[in-house]
Structure formats: structure tokens, C-alpha cells
Amino acid sequence: MSASREETESGPVEATVQEALARLEEYRNELTSLLRQQELLRMSLTEHERATQTLEEWDHLPQGSPLLTPVGAETFVKVQPDANQRVLISIGSGLAAEVERAKALEILNERKQGLTNAQREVSEQVQRVDSEAQMLSQQIEAVMRTPPAATRSPRP
16 A cells, blocks of 8 residues: 555544544633632632631730731731721722621622632533543543554454
């Protein structure tokens, strides 16, 4: 058999492998994106938990003792804890609302629940995509291990 005939017969297998490799690369890109999303959700949840804990402990702070409050860029302002102090909380689009601490805690807990649900969904997506990528990778390896003669169609 001539070399050109062997190349034509292995063409469909090679094309299938190339398509599978392209899909595998798509899975890897999707996994990378999902893992980034998972990390952002984790960081946001940690921030919400820290805010919740601070607000819950506010009544136990010594009255009259100054606290250092971060305002960004490693800059702090001294504040005096006040049991009746209201809380500013973001309501989206760059807007904030001044609410009682109990309401702020309620809002933060709702957001934490939403973040926890989103984390669970992203984790499920990571598992699904990772599983599909592993299966595809195994299929590619199996095709690559198959001798070229075995991939040819039988002749009449």
C-alpha cells in the first residue's frame, strides 16, 4: 500500500483526535475560569463572614475605647464604638443605605447564603467539567495507543 493511501485512511482518525484535543483544551479553559470564579466567591464569602462577625461582636466592644477602622490603602481612622451606631451597607450600583445593625446582619446573612449556593453550583460545574475532561483524555489516549492498522476499516 502506498504512503498516500495510508495517510488518507488515517485522516479521519487524526481529524477525530484533533477535534477531541480542541474540546479538551476548551474544557481546560473552562476549568481555569471556574476555578477563578470559585476563588472570587471564597474571598467574597470570607469578607462577608468577617463583616458579620464584627457586627455581631459590636455590643461586646469596650465603650469609649478607640477602634482602628480601615478606610483603604492601608489607612485607618480611629472611631468610638457606640451601641446604637447605624451601619452603612452597599445596596449595589455604588449606592449604600444606612440601616440598623440587625438589618445589616440580616442582609449580610442573605448574601452569605447566596454566595454559599453559588460556591456549591460552581463546585458542581468544576466536578462535571473535570470528569468530562478526564473521560475525553482517556479516550484520546486509547486512540493514540491503537496501532494504525487497527484503525483502518476492513476491506471487502
